[in-house]
Amino acid sequence: MKLINKKNFFPTVCTVFTVLMIGKVLLEAVFQGVFGGYQGNVLMMFFFSLLGTFVISQHYRFQNLPLLAVIGVQYLLLVSVVLGVTWLGSFVEPIHEEGYRDMFLSFSVPYGIAAIVYYISLFYEVRRANRILDEVRRKENERI
Amino acid sequence: MKVHYWKEPSLKEDHVDVHYRKESESVEMIRNFFLSFHSIMGKKDGCTHKLYPGSIYYLEVVDRKLFAYQEKEVYQIEGSLGHFLDYYGESGFVQISKSAAVNIRKVARMKADLNMRLRLALDNGEELILNRNYKKAFLEALYRLQEVYHEIDQ
Numbered sequence: 438m439k440l441i442n443k444k445n446f447f448p449t450v451c452t453v454f455t456v457l458m459i460g461k462v463l464l465e466a467v468f469q470g471v472f473g474g475y476q477g478n479v480l481m482m483f484f485f486s487l488l489g490t491f492v493i494s495q496h497y498r499f500q501n502l503p504l505l506a507v508i509g510v511q512y513l514l515l516v517s518v519v520l521g522v523t524w525l526g527s528f529v530e531p532i533h534e535e536g537y538r539d540m541f542l543s544f545s546v547p548y549g550i551a552a553i554v555y556y557i558s559l560f561y562e563v564r565r566a567n568r569i570l571d572e573v574r575r576k577e578n579e580r581i
Numbered sequence: 582m583k584v585h586y587w588k589e590p591s592l593k594e595d596h597v598d599v600h601y602r603k604e605s606e607s608v609e610m611i612r613n614f615f616l617s618f619h620s621i622m623g624k625k626d627g628c629t630h631k632l633y634p635g636s637i638y639y640l641e642v643v644d645r646k647l648f649a650y651q652e653k654e655v656y657q658i659e660g661s662l663g664h665f666l667d668y669y670g671e672s673g674f675v676q677i678s679k680s681a682a683v684n685i686r687k688v689a690r691m692k693a694d695l696n697m698r699l700r701l702a703l704d705n706g707e708e709l710i711l712n713r714n715y716k717k718a719f720l721e722a723l724y725r726l727q728e729v730y731h732e733i734d735q
Contacts, residue, residue, distance in 0.1 A: 496713075504697035504713070559697055566691045566720060569727045576730045577686070 459483060477530070481522070485544075488518060508552050512545075519544045582607060582732075609671070610729040616672050623649055623656025632656060634669050638687045638703050642680040652705045675722045677701065678712040685722055 441449055462479050466472040492511055499507045523532060523540045533539075597615065601608045616634075623632040637649045642662050649656050658665070666674055666682055673685045683701055690702040691711070699711040711719055 556697065559693055559699075562716075562720060563691050563693045563699070566723055569723050570688060570690065573686075573723075573726055573730060574689075 455483065474530075477526070481526075484522070485519065488515065512548060512552075515548070516541065516544055605732065606725070607729050607732040610726075614672065616669065621649075621658055623658045625654065625656045630656060632658070634672055634674070635684070635686070637674075637684055638705060638707070639677075639681060639683040639709060640665060640674070650707075673722075673726070675715070675719050677709060677715050677719060681709065683709055683719075685719075685726065 458479055462472075462476045466476060492515060496507070519540055520537060523537060526532065527536075599608065599611055614635075620631040620633055623630050632649060632651070636651050638652065639650050640658075640662060641648050641650065647658050647660060647662055647665065649658050662676070662680065662682060666676060674682050675685050676682045683703070687704050688701050689704050692700045692702060692708075694700065699713070699716060701709045701711050703709065
């Protein structure tokens with residue numbers, strides 16, 4: 438049996454890369470006492486990835502709610518967590534005066550782009566589905 | 582695939598013979614299509630009626646009872662939605678929510694409103710909501726149907 442196939446190749450690469458990066462940061466912190474802005478950023482990115490994946494994994498719980506409402510509430514929740522974590526981080530290390538704005542933009546812009554892409558792809562899927570429905574209908578009528 | 586129609590008034594019963602070289606998606610589709618001519622029993626007002634799955638627009642579970650909706654009539658049928666889909670799933674029935682399934686051949690249009698809620702407009706004017714969890718399965722069934730028609734054309 439192939440352990441790594443086409444489907445799990447990239448997820449495996451991502452997992453290995455993450456383990457190496459986090460391992461490196463932690464080992465450097467423990468054995469060499471190195472923990473600066475770079476290491477902090479890596480751990481923060483890891484934390485946000487965990488959070489984002491968790492939120493997306495909970496989508497199935499909100500199937501009966503309008504998607505725009507889910508996206509909006511999800512955005513407010515996540516942006517609060519991001520800014521909250523930044524605020525907590527300010528007790529460990531001072532935040533630049535534009536730090537909150539930068540964190541807000543760093544989160545909001547990719548989130549907005551992803552939401553727009555999803556929105557457009559949905560309408561594209563609907564258009565394609567209608568084209569197929571028309572085609573199937575036409576062919577069935579031709580055969581009658 | 583070549584299709585011939587023979588009108589023979591002297592026949593005692595209409596029949597269809599399918600000649601094929603090997604199993605393929607279109608053969609499977611034809612088999613499933615004719616499976617939809619098998620009748621099932623539906624109850625309405627205490628009377629039992631014969632229903633053809635192909636005439637059913639959609640199915641819905643209400644109070645743990647399974648109902649089959651035709652163009653205008655509604656019948657209660659025995660069994661669960663899962664069992665029905667196990668048997669007739671390949672005949673064009675696709676689950677669209679936890680408690681409903683639609684006959685894909687009766688879907689006229691798919692619509693998305695501003696809230697990104699997907700609706701299926703049926704030939705009889707009714708609209709059903711396609712739950713986002715089942716969108717992928719519905720689209721895959723539609724793509725399969727299109728492939729089969731392409732295969733038949735070749």
